[in-house]
Amino acid sequence: xxxxxxxxxxxxxxxxxxxxxxxxxxxxxxxxxxxxxxxxxxxxxxxxxxxxxxxxxxxxxxxxxxxxxxxxxxxxxxxxxxxxxxxxxxxxxxxxxxxxxxxxxxxxxxxxxxxxxxxxxxxxxxxxxxxxxxxxxxxxxxxxxxxxxxxxxxxxxxxxxxxxxxxxxxxxxxxxxxxxxxxxxxxxxxxxxxxxxxxxxx
Numbered sequence: 001x002x003x004x005x006x007x008x009x010x011x012x013x014x015x016x017x018x019x020x021x022x023x024x025x026x027x028x029x030x031x032x033x034x035x036x037x038x039x040x041x042x043x044x045x046x047x048x049x050x051x052x053x054x055x056x057x058x059x060x061x062x063x064x065x066x067x068x069x070x071x072x073x074x075x076x077x078x079x080x081x082x083x084x085x086x087x088x089x090x091x092x093x094x095x096x097x098x099x100x101x102x103x104x105x106x107x108x109x110x111x112x113x114x115x116x117x118x119x120x121x122x123x124x125x126x127x128x129x130x131x132x133x134x135x136x137x138x139x140x141x142x143x144x145x146x147x148x149x150x151x152x153x154x155x156x157x158x159x160x161x162x163x164x165x166x167x168x169x170x171x172x173x174x175x176x177x178x179x180x181x182x183x184x185x186x187x188x189x190x191x192x193x194x195x196x197x198x199x200x201x202x
Contacts, residue, residue: 030128030130031126031128031137033050033126033139034128034130034137037050039125039126039139045143045144045145045170045173046141046142046143046144047074047077047078047081047141047142047143047144047147048125048139048140048141049070049071049073049074049076049077049139049140050070050073050137050138050139050140051065051066051067051068051069051070051071051072051073051137051138051140052066052069052135052136052137052138053065053066053069053135053136054133054134054135054136055134056136059136062136063127063136063138065136066127066136066137066138067124067138067140069138070124070138070139070140071119071122071140074119074122074140074142075114075115075119078114078142078147079110079111079114079115080176081147081172081173081176082107082110082111082114082151083107083111084172084175084176085110085165085168085169085172086106086107086110087107088168088171088172088175089106089161089164089168090106092164106157106161109154109156109157110151110154110157112156113150113151113154113156114150117150119142120146121142121143121146121147121149121150122140122141122142123140123141123142124138124139124140124141125139125140125141126138126139127139144169144170144173147169148165148166148169151165151169152165152166
């Protein structure tokens, strides 16, 4: 082998080793959504929530537990969303007494709808395991259309309320999204692009 060939082979080996190291680091790097608590969406109008669990040695059980916690967080997000929706509905009636009574009743009914539901529209979309700390993270998603369907099928809500949901669900989503974006600015979270990841603080 000539000196030129040996030099070329040495460079190639060094380059291959460097690429292997870069690939390994990239695979082990922590996703940005784990650090920020918000998930960059794949859909323009969808809700995202994250759950995590630590200290569970059984890996399948740990993934299930993290997903269940993400689903529980989703219920909180949807409860916040329906609160926006019902408050707007109460304000649109223009009846003072209604604002104090029926508004609270509708919020309560809608919250119970989500709390009691199995949330069939919720599905896991991403997950990550922190090998060093033994923490499992799972992200779940529910599309806005599925949320509207759940509300529309709620027998507890009257026909007038369901009609309002049909016409104003998107506007309530946009309002919640704007509030969430304001709260995420100090945390330097990824751009939301029309998705809600975490519920705003009460």
